[in-house]
Amino acid sequence: MPFTESYSQDEQRLLLQLARYAVVRGIAGLEPERPAGYLIPAELERPRACFVTLKIDGQLRGCIGNLEANGALADAVLRNSYLAAFRDQRFEPVSESERQQLEYEISVLTPMQPLPVSCEADLLATLRPGIDGLLFEAEGRLATFLPSVWEQLTQPEQFVRQLRLKAGLPADYWSDAVQCWIYQTIRIEEVSGDPD
Structure with missing residues (x-):
């Protein structure tokens, strides 16, 4: 399966929305899952590896990812956003007071x-x-x-x-x-x- 070289603005916006959604759920004590009513485009259903990096004022606040494409990119973004916010052992879990300050970066990996x-x-x-x-x-x-x-x-x-x-x-x-x-x-x- 060929690797996508770019994603549309709508696809990028959706991935960032999924990342924020996972963190908001986590702050509420809930596990990441796909939001009801979201239509996930076929391109985001393709297996892809990704990392999600969280920053506040340009400073690292969490970063977690997977090196192998073991599921849909949309699901990898949800999972890795949650893990970056709440399971990166270098940091305390993200708090509600930090939510509005978070900056999100998603890195979709090409095959190794x-x-x-x-x-x-x-x-x-x-x-x-x-x-x-x-x-x-x-x-x-x-x-x-x-x-x-x-x-x-x-x-x-x-x-x-x-x-x-x-x-x-x-x-x-x-x-x-x-x-x-x-x-x-x-x-x-x-x-x-x-x-x-």
């Missing part, structure tokens, strides 16, 4: 592509700053950075060092066991808070 690299120099030379997300795995540990992380870590060396630390590995770790995959994202964002 294996990146055969034999050394760190290969990896650094292959990565495209601002374009590629990277999944790094070694010794049973894995971590990923979305392409948006390049906005903070602009140099490939920084990007890879911080990703290894995120995986719980030494910053300069390398071995023959390293496996890497790259992907790109379609970024859907809203920074105006909750208009509803």
Whole structure:
């Protein structure tokens, strides 16, 4: 199945509405589920992996996602929005007082592509700053950075060092066991808070 390169304004608006809906339900103590009466377009029923990032005043407030497309994009957005708001262990659960301040960003992942690299120099030379997300795995540990992380870590060396630390590995770790995959994202964002 070919990967969609973009989503219409209506589809993007609907995905952002679903993200907000999941958080509002969570604040009320309810699990995420599809809202009654919403017509989900066929494009949003396709299996897609995604991450949902929540921010307040541009600062990270939660980020959770899935790396494999194991269900409809609409459902992944609902689930990951809820998890980013209430299950990201780096933060306290989102409160009602924060709801109107939340900024939502949805990153729809393209399929993972294996990146055969034999050394760190290969990896650094292959990565495209601002374009590629990277999944790094070694010794049973894995971590990923979305392409948006390049906005903070602009140099490939920084990007890879911080990703290894995120995986719980030494910053300069390398071995023959390293496996890497790259992907790109379609970024859907809203920074105006909750208009509803």
